[in-house]
Amino acid sequence: MTRDQLKEACENTIHDLLREPFQFAIEHSETLADDLTYQLRSDEGVRRVCVQLLNRLRPGDLPQLLRRFAEDSCTHQMVFADYVTANVADMLCDQNVWFADTQGNAFMEIPGRLLVRNVGNKPDRMPTPTGQHFSVPGAKVLHYLLKHGPSIDATYREIREAIGVSIDKIGKLVRELEQNGTLRVRxxxxxxxxxxxxxxxxxxxxxDAKLQPALYLGCYVAAGDRTFEALLRDAETVLPAQLILGSEVAADVLTQHLRPQQLRLYVPKTQAADLRRDLKLAPSERGTVELCDQYAREIAGQGMIYGLTIADAAFVYAELMTDGDSRLAETALRLRQEHLAWTL
Structure with a gap:
C-alpha cells in the first residue's frame, strides 16, 4: 500500500466513525513525508494531532513511537497503519496514542470523552507490502544501503560483488527508492x-517476511546443556573466520543492555553440517541455538566477542524488531540511538 493510499484509507476510517460536532482535517503535510499534522475541530476549539504513517505496526515499534511523540508539540499523537491488532490496540490505548487503520479500527479520546473506539476488525488476509524492495534480493540491497549510509559511494557492480544481487535488480530498486523520495542519486x-x-x-x-525465512537453516540444542559462552569458545576453534554472530548476543555486544536467551550463528550453508557436528548440536524446535545461511560477509560488523565477528548494527536491528518482545524492542531502540542515530 502506498503512502497516499494508507493516508486516504485511514482518513476514511475516522470520517466513518467520528460524530458531530467533531471534524478531522489535515493541517500540514510535506510531500512524501511519513509524518502529518491534522486538526480536530469542534465547538470547544482546535486540537493539533501529530500523525505517523506506518504501513506495518509491530509491538516493537511502541518504544520508538513514544520517544518520537515526546518530542512533538501536538496536543495528541496518532498512528495510521494498515492493520492494528487487538493486542497492539490495547498497548496504544494504554499510552493514550490514537490510531486508525485501513480495516476500520480506530481510537480517539480527549479528557473526559471517548470519541472513537472500534477494535477487533480483522483483514481477510494480512496486507503485504509490494515493490522491488520486498524480496530476498531487495532486502540484501536495502541492508547494504543502510550499512553504508547515509551517503553511499558504490557502483552497481561493486554492490553486486558484495551481496550477489544482479545489476538489473539493483537498478530497479534504486529507481523505485528514488521515485518515492527515499533515495537521491547524486x-x-x-x-x-x-x-x-x-x-x-x-x-x-x-x-522479516523474505530474507530471514530464506536464511534459516534450523534450531538446535547443544549436547551437555552448554552455556552460550562455552559454545562460542568452541565455535572460535572450529570456523572462526567464517562465523558471524547475530541477534541477541550481537545486540548485547553493541549495547551492553541485554541478557541473551538465544544464540544465532551465520555460517556458509556448505559448512553448516560440519559446524553442527563439531559443536554437537541436535535439532529441536525448542532449541536456543539457531543456524542461518551467511549469504555474504557484508552482514559482518566491526565488533567481536570470543574472537568471533558480530553482525553489523543495521542487520541486528532488524533481527531484534522481528524476533519480537518488549525486552528486545527496548534494546532495538537503544541500538538505534547508539549506532544508527542518523536514521532517527
Missing part, C-alpha cells in the same frame, strides 16, 4: 538516503 555510484526512517522500516519488513 551521480554515478553516489547515493544519499533522504528518508532513513522509512528505509529502515522497509528493511525490517523485507528482512
Amino acid at each position: 551521480g554515478s555510484g553516489q547515493y544519499e538516503i533522504l528518508a532513513p526512517d522509512r528505509l529502515l522500516r522497509m528493511w525490517v519488513d523485507a528482512y
